[in-house]
Amino acid sequence: MTISPVVAPDSASLSPLVELAKRTRASALQLGTTPTEMRNQALEAIAQSLEAAAPEILAANQADCQTAQEEGLASALYARLKLDETKLRGAIAGVRDVAKLPDPIGVVQIHRELDTELVLKRVTCPLGVLGVIFEARPDAVVQISSLAIKSGNGVILKGGKEAIRSCEALVKAIRQGLQQAGLDPDVVQLLTTREETLELLKLDAYVDLIIPRGSNSFVRFVQENTRIPVLGHADGICHLYIDKAADIPQAIALTIDSKTQYPAACNAIETLLVHQAIAKDFLLQAVGPLQEKSVELRGDTRTLAILPIQPATEADWSTEYSDLILSIKIVDSLEDAIAHINTYGSRHTEAIVTEDEQAAATFMAQVDAAGVYHNCSTRFADGFRYGFGAEVGISTQKMPPRGPVGLEGLVTYKYQLVGNGHIAATYSGPNAKPFIHQDL
Structure with missing residues (x-):
């Protein structure tokens, strides 16, 4: 994907994408509070929907591949673009594998009594909305969407122009599966234009993490043109x-x-x-x-x-x-x-x-x-081979997550503190009461 300078659209032209991001964020908030079983049922519905839509998906990919050949797409990108029946079956199996994984949401990492009736918990929760930008990798749509849904996150996908028909067919089937499972399909969105890519990078009020998957130059472009945290790697040497x-x-x-x-x-x-x-x-x-x-x-x-x-x-x-x-x-x-x-x-x-x-x-x-x-x-070095079910990408940064990123890289945590009228002044000054700090 080659990025060249463009004139930024005016504020009026931004509104459709902002509205889309708002809808995704609202649906993600709902998804993050749904029971584990409901999210797992949604993944099974998505797997069945993808199986039913397989002829349509494969035909769309063949059309993408034909166009790519006519335009002289590089062999490495063409290999990633091609989605045959075996690859699609593997992607669908990956959806079901993700459903079998433990729920990453609501895990109590710390449970500590600071004082009598003053109890602290650190609990895992979804990041919110992921913005994932990738080149000619239509199977990434399936991997990323399944991990996002399992971890309670919304996702805005942007594939390369080489894979536009394939991505549209895949997202259509995924959204149908979500709807059949009783979940809001707006939790998974697809962008199709280069201008939308540039504007997505500006939506720091609605998007919590950008994951670029592509060439060295493309990943560096993303890293240098957004205030949103970026997870990924620029090279694979x-x-x-x-x-x-x-x-x-x-x-x-x-x-x-x-x-x-x-x-x-x-x-x-x-x-x-x-x-x-x-x-x-x-x-x-x-x-x-x-x-x-x-x-x-x-x-x-x-x-x-x-x-x-x-x-x-x-x-x-x-x-x-x-x-x-x-x-x-x-x-x-x-x-x-x-x-x-x-x-x-x-x-x-x-x-x-x-x-x-x-x-x-x-x-x-x-x-x-x-x-x-x-x-x-x-x-x-692959999330599926590591037993993550799938991966949203590979991170080479020093701070975690590092390496193939699965569910654990798509959650954060919050500290929940419950008391009974406790005030900080009680624990300061010459007559300060000591904390218990007892793990429960």
């Missing part, structure tokens, strides 16, 4: 480090999976780091399987002395290809691998392949990333 104590067949299998299982995903690796002690043996065995998967290889000077491949440049170390391209760098030590990752990585997901438990422990402690893995593919 992930590494796999092959340690000198790696099992070579296992390392090859993990490299293939981390790069080729879904190269357009943000958790696919872009750079392979190999310890110099194992480099020749590993690379000579790995090059064939990688090239059989049509992976274009680029290497540093030492890699070029082993493999006849294209040279890597400095720019390659900070590039998210989202394609079948892999840069290779030979390093002298575990410390060098960690330093490279912490310099060029995007704090998304990083992995080490080694049989040396101490090396793995050092890597996992010192690498700065939301996900650090040992002897497994980076492709496991």
Whole structure:
């Protein structure tokens, strides 16, 4: 999604979107107080509605894909855009998985008696209204809507123009499911124009969290053009480090999976780091399987002395290809691998392949990333695979939530204090009464 400067609409043209946001906020307030069972029933109704609308949804997506091909959409975006029957079934299964998860609302995190009949609770509650902006990922509509409903939040969705027909068909089915379950369909809204995206970023009075899912430039644009808190990541530059104590067949299998299982995903690796002690043996065995998967290889000077491949440049170390391209760098030590990752990585997901438990422990402690893995593919960095049911996105920020964000990232908490005429003056001054501070 490319954002170019536009003249901001006048206040009169803002009113339809403001009214939509107000309706979403009002319906979200109601949703947040509905019983767990009612929200779960709504999710089942949505799953059934999506199943019934599957032919319409798939036809809409085929039309989007045809237009995308005619317009020369990049292969990585096209892979994300395509919603076939298998992908749709998986998304629907995800809705039902979310329904099975524990209710994140109303969880008492602190229950404490400050003094006799003065009782404090910290209780989880919905954030309010989410604004989610994404590129060519129609399946994100289903994941995000189901998580929002389960967590009692309203959601305003804005998909890329590449997926407009798909998003409209999906949201139509979701809203029908909500209506059939007796809930206000205004809790899920869809925007369709670029101008609405820009205005959504200004609605800090009605929207509590913005979640952008897209290219580096797009996420940065969102972060720089809103006062609403933003959850997300701008890059997915992930590494796999092959340690000198790696099992070579296992390392090859993990490299293939981390790069080729879904190269357009943000958790696919872009750079392979190999310890110099194992480099020749590993690379000579790995090059064939990688090239059989049509992976274009680029290497540093030492890699070029082993493999006849294209040279890597400095720019390659900070590039998210989202394609079948892999840069290779030979390093002298575990410390060098960690330093490279912490310099060029995007704090998304990083992995080490080694049989040396101490090396793995050092890597996992010192690498700065939301996900650090040992002897497994980076492709496991996913809310569904983590058992979250689905995810609204992946966050690489230091403050929580971090990594794949599911239900726990969509709730906040409030402090509830109940007394019996208690006043603060009783607990201050020379004759101050002490607090009990007893957990109940």
